[in-house]
Amino acid sequence: MILEIEKYGSEKLRRPARKVAVTPELVALAESMLETMYKAKGVGLAAEQVGRDEALCVIDVPLSCEDDEETKAFNARTTQPLVLFNPEIVTASGEQTGREGCLSLPNVGGDVTRPSEVTVQYLDAKGVPQMATVRGFLARAVCHETDHLKGILYVDHMDEKSREKVIKKLQKKK
Ligand SMILES: [Zn+2]
Numbered sequence: 001m002i003l004e005i006e007k008y009g010s011e012k013l014r015r016p017a018r019k020v021a022v023t024p025e026l027v028a029l030a031e032s033m034l035e036t037m038y039k040a041k042g043v044g045l046a047a048e049q050v051g052r053d054e055a056l057c058v059i060d061v062p063l064s065c066e067d068d069e070e071t072k073a074f075n076a077r078t079t080q081p082l083v084l085f086n087p088e089i090v091t092a093s094g095e096q097t098g099r100e101g102c103l104s105l106p107n108v109g110g111d112v113t114r115p116s117e118v119t120v121q122y123l124d125a126k127g128v129p130q131m132a133t134v135r136g137f138l139a140r141a142v143c144h145e146t147d148h149l150k151g152i153l154y155v156d157h158m159d160e161k162s163r164e165k166v167i168k169k170l171q172k173k174k
Helices: 024-039 069-075 136-148 160-173
Strands: 044-046 056-059 082-093 096-102 105-114 117-123 129-135
Touching: 024 044, 024 056, 024 082, 044 136, 056 136, 069 129, 069 136, 082 129, 082 136, 096 136, 105 136, 105 160, 117 136, 129 136
Parallel strands: none
Antiparallel strands: 044 056, 056 082, 082 117, 096 105, 117 129
């Protein structure tokens, strides 16, 4: 089922998510979120973005999005799409600055600095605890989506001037 995506300005994007137990209903929600994400040509989507408050996000970053062969090979060890219930970044290292976008702020983007490698702990769609260590653009996506679950948007990481520029552009495109 295609879900409606909450846009910048919606209060629903600012609520912290609540931890959940993995239920068939939430697994079905995750499937709809994936469907919605693929249709919108996104690489990640958090439950907040479809008006929900569960700690759940989905991610599918094609390996072709990664800058170098080493990162591609490293991330290939992690099976995607990722369905992450109650995700928490447990370790982060390095730094990377690159362009980021968000389905809740359509058609705009901006540079954000993120860790270059993160380890995320989560429950999978079967409710089994898992850990994944990822790098590059996939690490960026994990940071971006776990931020959504805290009510944080990527523009919050930008300096005021850059953020204003993005928001102005966003309002122009409306
Ligand atoms: Zn987003």
